[in-house]
Amino acid sequence: MRGRKGEEGCELLADLAEAGALDAEPITYEDFLPASAAGIFQSNLASTSNESRQSTAESASIKVDESEARRTLEAAVGGTILDYLTLYSEQQTQSLVEVGAILGTDVDTLVQTTMRQGA
Missing domain, CATH: 1.10.390 (Neutral Protease; domain 2)
Structure with a gap:
């Protein structure tokens, strides 16, 4: 101080x-969960697209920018993630x-x- x-x-x-x-x-x-955690949830989200069915190893290698990660996490939790x-x-x-x-x-x-x- x-x-x-x-x-x-x-x-x-x-x-x-x-x-x-x-x-x-x-x-x-x-109760803090950073927006970067969206990548963790991405492999657990149910989806019908072929892209989301990639193996976990392939998914982990994809770089997701922060704004995309935030949007993904917000979609997963159904609300806005506050800064x-x-x-x-x-x-x-x-x-x-x-x-x-x-x-x-x-x-x-x-x-x-x-x-x-x-x-």
């Missing part, structure tokens, strides 16, 4: 956490806004500094 020199926002967060004024809780992903990095970023920003509200301070700089660092 410590920021680089000149990155006061992250230093402030680290100092507040160390002083016990903030409780830093990590965001965990318990976990975007979700994490939104949760982190909301948390920083709440901290700013509690402290009675503007956190725009803090949020931007933290997001820029990827903290």
